[in-house]
Amino acid sequence: MKAFAALFTAIDQSTKTTIKVNALSDYFQEADDIDKLWTIALFSGRRPKRAVTTTKLREWGAEVAGVPLWLFEECYPIVGDLAETIALVLPPNQTTDNRSLSQWITDLREVYKADDEAKKAFVLDAWARLGGTERFIFNKLITGGMRVGVSQKLMTRALARATMRDESELAHRLMGNWHPDDTTWHALIEAEDASADASRPYPFYLAYAIEGGPDALETPEDWRAEWKWDGIRGQLILRGGEHFVWSRGEELMTDRFPELARAVDYLPDGTVLDGELLVWHAGEEYPASFNTLQPRIGRKTVPKKLLTDAPVVLHAYDLIEWQGADIRHLPFAERRAMLEQACKDLAPEAPVKLSPQLPFKTPADLHAYRDRARGAHAEGLMLKRADSPYLAGRKKGDWWKWKLAPLTIDAVMIYAQAGSGRRANLFTDYTFAVRDGDALVPFTKAYSGLTDKEFRQITTWVRKNTLQRFGPVRQVTPHHVFEIAFEGIQASPRHKSGVALRFPRMLRWRHDKPLSEANTLDDLNEMLRIFG
Template sequence: MKRFAQLFTALDQTTKTLAKTAALTAYFEDAPEADRLWTITLLSGRRPKRTVNATRLSEWAAEVAGLPMWLFKASYDVVGDLAETIHLVLPDAEAAPDRSLSDWIADIRALAAQPEPERKAWVLRSWTELDGAERFVFNKLITGGFRVGVSQKLMTRSLAKATGIEEAELAHRLMGKWTPETTSYAALITAPDPEADLSRPYPFCLAYGVEGDPTDLGPAEDWIAEWKWDGIRGQLILRGGQHHLWSRGEELMTDRFPEFARAADFLPDGTVLDGEILAWDAETRRPMGFSALQTRIGRKTVSKKVLADAPVILRAYDLLEEDGVDLRPLPFAERRARLVGRIADLPADAPVALSPVVDFADWDTLGPIRETAREAQAEGLMLKRKGSPYHVGRKKGDWWKWKLDPLTIDAVMVYAQAGHGRRANLYTDFTFAVWKEDELVPFTKAYSGLTDAEFRRITHWVRRNTLARFGPVRQVPPEHVFEIGFEGIQKSTRHKSGVALRFPRMLRWRDDKPVAEANTHADLLQMLEQYG
């Protein structure tokens, strides 16, 4: 645990990529294999589930620290992070022998089956055996909130340096539904069995946003344009007589979308498609909008009514594997041609359809086409270089997303809440409202878009002008207007306003605009009618 805590500290205390890479590489070279496997697990987002709820941990920590609960809660409100609050209030630990990271995690996972008295006794004993960064890491693990500022790409790069295995190959080995319980470090990294997990997807190729004018990308004839659909990115895999559906976030979604079981009736084994999952209106042959798709997201079981109200389809735009052969090194134009040959003539009732290209003569004609994206239920355009391979992650130069400018509305801030991590002492999460006659009606929350200087400025104002407190939330006077940007708007029965926004964020602080001139609820309903 000491070795892992030292790694965590080294990663947490620097923003320099080279320093993080060096720390991770050294760790992967020297740590025991079981600890390496769990480190890979944690840094790839596969965190253990919380085994003790936050209320109990707070009560136990306050008891050990000799603090009344009101004071512990007040400390938590200031710090903004439970694991860090516990770490700060506990007394110094006693000396204890070092145990491995994998041993600690095994004990943490076993807690779920223990009655509460045994769980409490074990947690309190553990707090006495761990100090400094080790205790902080332990708290993060037991609360299920372990995070550190390292991307999976950086972790994979460091692992490649430590093992001598190509980074792209490692990225593929780390995909899929493996866990430390189902594999070992050797089986996953150094000597993988290609038949061990036929469901394994490929690392997704990602795009950068176009900055400015696409004419800077070079001759238009070198590019293929497609609609940027407003759905869920997914890979549909047919191998070994089975089908599997993966999201871009490496979530296995096969059971949530049973429509794709029929893909094997239309496509041969050894096929992997990259595309967009869309709620689909079979009569109009058009997407139904993201609000319809949301009724399918997060459901472990799907009722007949939901299946009927929001059927889905995969609009495929890339062929990654054909007859069991990895096609990713081929130029995109060739992969696209093979995709057309494979699925262009599928019947209308197939769960897969070709995502069409957008024909254009030059960059000047493509701009006006992009402006019609919302009519096609799209967010804008994708631009892909004809000669590009299917990269792992983002690689600047070959794939670009040229999204529409966001929808905007001016709203009044009415509530504020502190952030987390390095922003735990700043108010960064805000609730916004619009006018409905003489009343301000809350309609959305946003927590990104301002500079650190602006967050510090608004934090100072919130602290001096709080009207009421509701736990960590503060009600403030309606005195500040912000321009809120968002990608879409839809009806919502869960919100008093009757609407919900897609990807809301603060575009700017409207110091120049009086509160009386903020937008109205009627403006929201008009946008809902136009874009919902």
């Protein structure tokens, strides 16, 4: 645990990439294999289950610290993190335990099955044996909230340095649903056949937003354009007579889209497609809106009616494995030609469609396409250099996204709540309303889009203009108007306003607008009629 704590401290206390990479690389060269494996797992979101409820931890923390529970509860929202709050209120002591990270995780998983009395004894003993960063990390592990500022890209860079292996190969090895319970450091990182897992996806290639539009692109003939579809980015993998569907967030979604199983009847084994999962009704020119797809996203099993009402296809726009060979190194134009050849004889009922390219000669043509994007239920355009390989992660230069301007509406802040983490002392989470006659109807929440300076200004104002308190939420005087940006709107019977927004955020604080000039519920319903 001490070595992992030292690594955590080095990463947590620096914003410099080189320092983080060096710390990780040194750790991967020196730590035991099982600790290295669990470190990768923890840093990539594969955390142990929460062994103890947060309620019990708060009670036990207050008891050991010798403070009333109410005082502990007052401290918690100020600190913004339960693990850190416990570490701060407990009496300080030095670490006297030499168990490794993996041994602590094993013990935590064993206590998961125990009764509350045994859990309490285990936790209190751990707090007595651990101090400083080690105690904080133990608290993180037991709450299941281990989050560290390490990206997948940074971790693979450090692994490449420590193991002298290719970074892109390591990025591929770390994809998928592996877990320390079912693999080893050697099998995951070192074994020559590590990529033999039939279900393993490739790291996704991500685009940057283009600044100023495509007018600055040189030599238009070197670029390809296509719709940026408004669906779920995914990879469809056909290997060993089976199919697998992965989201961009490395979530295996095969069971959620059973209609894609038929892809094995239309495409050869050893095929991996990159594309967009979309609801597409037979005979329609364009896919259905994202709102139609949304009911499918959280369903582990899909009833027959939903399969009929919202049939999903993969709209393929790239081919990254063909006949069992990784072809990511080939130029995009060549991969696209192979994709077109693979899809040319697909039957209309096939669950895979070829995503069209948009021919253009000038930037003006691209502007015209973008103006039509919302009508095509697309988010905008993708621009890809014809000679670009399929890389891993977000790279600048070869792939660009040119999204539509968001929808906006002016709304009034009526509730405020403190944030968490470094924003625990600021009111950053707001509820907004639109006018309906003399009433204000809440319709969305937002917590991003403003500067730290603006958050501090609003926090000062909230403390002076609180009307009522409801736990951590404060009702404030209706006064400030904000421009709320969002990507989509849909009807929602669960909300008092009757609508729900997609990706709402604060675009700007409208100091120039009084309450009387905020938008109305009628305005919101008109947007629902046009864009819903």
